[in-house]
Amino acid sequence: TITHDWQPLKDGVEIKLNERDWEAGYTIAFGARDQLISRIEKIEGNVLTLADEANRSVDDAVVRHNDGLALQEAVDKGIKEKLNVFVPAGHYMLAGPVRVRNASAITIEGGSSVDTVLDISEGEGACFALEDGTDVIIRNFRMTGFMGFEEADKAGYVQTKGTTYVWGFGLKHCNAMNIRNTERVLVENCHASKMSGECFVSGGRSRGTIKPGESYTQWITYRRCSVTDCARNAFNDVYSSIENTSIINCRIVDVGGNSWEGASRFVKYIGNYMRNAGPVAAGNLGPPNREAEKITPENRDLMYPQLGAGQHIIADNVFDSNTSYGGRPGGNAIISNNGATQIIIRNNIFINFNSNGITVSGNTDATHYPSANTTITGNIFDLTCVGQKPIPRTAVVVSACDTIISDNQIYVRGKADPQVTAIRLREPALNVNIHDNLIRNC
Numbered sequence: 001t002i003t004h005d006w007q008p009l010k011d012g013v014e015i016k017l018n019e020r021d022w023e024a025g026y027t028i029a030f031g032a033r034d035q036l037i038s039r040i041e042k043i044e045g046n047v048l049t050l051a052d053e054a055n056r057s058v059d060d061a062v063v064r065h066n067d068g069l070a071l072q073e074a075v076d077k078g079i080k081e082k083l084n085v086f087v088p089a090g091h092y093m094l095a096g097p098v099r100v101r102n103a104s105a106i107t108i109e110g111g112s113s114v115d116t117v118l119d120i121s122e123g124e125g126a127c128f129a130l131e132d133g134t135d136v137i138i139r140n141f142r143m144t145g146f147m148g149f150e151e152a153d154k155a156g157y158v159q160t161k162g163t164t165y166v167w168g169f170g171l172k173h174c175n176a177m178n179i180r181n182t183e184r185v186l187v188e189n190c191h192a193s194k195m196s197g198e199c200f201v202s203g204g205r206s207r208g209t210i211k212p213g214e215s216y217t218q219w220i221t222y223r224r225c226s227v228t229d230c231a232r233n234a235f236n237d238v239y240s241s242i243e244n245t246s247i248i249n250c251r252i253v254d255v256g257g258n259s260w261e262g263a264s265r266f267v268k269y270i271g272n273y274m275r276n277a278g279p280v281a282a283g284n285l286g287p288p289n290r291e292a293e294k295i296t297p298e299n300r301d302l303m304y305p306q307l308g309a310g311q312h313i314i315a316d317n318v319f320d321s322n323t324s325y326g327g328r329p330g331g332n333a334i335i336s337n338n339g340a341t342q343i344i345i346r347n348n349i350f351i352n353f354n355s356n357g358i359t360v361s362g363n364t365d366a367t368h369y370p371s372a373n374t375t376i377t378g379n380i381f382d383l384t385c386v387g388q389k390p391i392p393r394t395a396v397v398v399s400a401c402d403t404i405i406s407d408n409q410i411y412v413r414g415k416a417d418p419q420v421t422a423i424r425l426r427e428p429a430l431n432v433n434i435h436d437n438l439i440r441n442c
Contacts, residue, residue, distance in 0.1 A: 156326045
């Protein structure tokens with residue numbers, strides 16, 4: 001029987017579960033490791049004296065170097081004394097996040113984006129966790145975790161008995177960076193791999209709910225960063241309350257989740273390169289009422305009626321070869337759905353593309369909203385399949401209202417490919433204007 005108190009398991013281990021209504025039939029599986037994070041005060045022969053006492057004696061304990069405490073002290077001192085922090089080239093092991101709390105105009109800079117490594121492969125959480133504050137710059141780091149592209153299925157959607165599903169990365173997660181309620185953030189020349197969860201992720205308050213003296217998540221810029229060999233999303237704004245995120249001139253290769261997922265507003269996704277990664281997804285707005293929050297997180301904040309959400313400019317990007325989601329090829333390179341409005345998709349290049357290009361979905365259900373007000377213009381779709389088994393694919397699929405599709409080139413080199421469709425219109429789209437597109441061999 002599951003209760004909300006501490007429950008004994010065995011060998012002195014107890015577990016306490018969050019408050020919720022646990023129904024009969026649930027099975028709970030979890031993993032744990034006993035570790036002590038402390039400072040070595042003295043070494044005499046093969047005896048180490050630690051600053052903290054261990055809670056048990058064992059014969060097979062392993063001592064590992066860990067740099068989290070030293071890095072945290074440096075960052076805390078920088079915040080307190082209004083100093084920037086420089087981290088020399090080196091390999092830094094982390095057990096948990098280096099927290100940047102309530103900072104004001106601080107730069108944390110590594111000595112080299114290749115040789116300054118933050119390694120959380122034996123820990124959990126984000127390499128950097130930003131909490132509140134304003135004007136933070138993080139640059140020149142390489143960050144590595146413990147779960148790569150080949151394990152994308154383990155980190156993704158996992159069906160469970162007795163309930164609906166869980167996200168695998170929630171069982172044990174690592175991220176490059178987690179940002180909450182920090183204003184004006186620049187992440188520059190940072191490169192991440194082997195992350196199980198959303199690599200660069202943000203969430204937090206909305207400007208519609210903040211109180212005097214509080215900050216909220218806005219004005220995040222990722223520039224010249226890369227995400228490679230990761231199990232889940234590359235970049236992610238979790239809630240519609242986040243504003244003014246920009247992903248500029250980044251590289252995303254071999255990523256098991258979305259290249260970008262944003263329920264937020266006023267987003268610019270410009271000048272990036274993607275290969276074998278999930279879609280650039282605008283929208284995914286959740287239900288508007290608290291009752292539905294029992295099923296899925298609230299994703300419509302108080303400013304929604306005035307400002308909407310999901311506004312994106314997706315421009316000047318290169319999509320190479322194919323889209324992959326959960327480690328499986330197929331899907332869409334760009335998708336606008338579930339409440340995204342006021343979307344501009346322009347001047348993107350799809351080269352040797354063996355997946356769908358752009359889908360703008362007007363479909364909806366009881367807990368989501370349709371997308372609308374979209375312009376798709378000036379894109380070049382080369383849907384020639386090279387070096388792969390061809391699959392059925394469509395350059396542009398539209399079922400959303402108020403859409404313009406103009407001045408695009410959609411073609412296959414050589415003979416016509418019967419598996420390729422240029423433009424597909426579906427219900428319930430109304431007010432769709434299609435003109436001046438060049439279509440060949442589809």
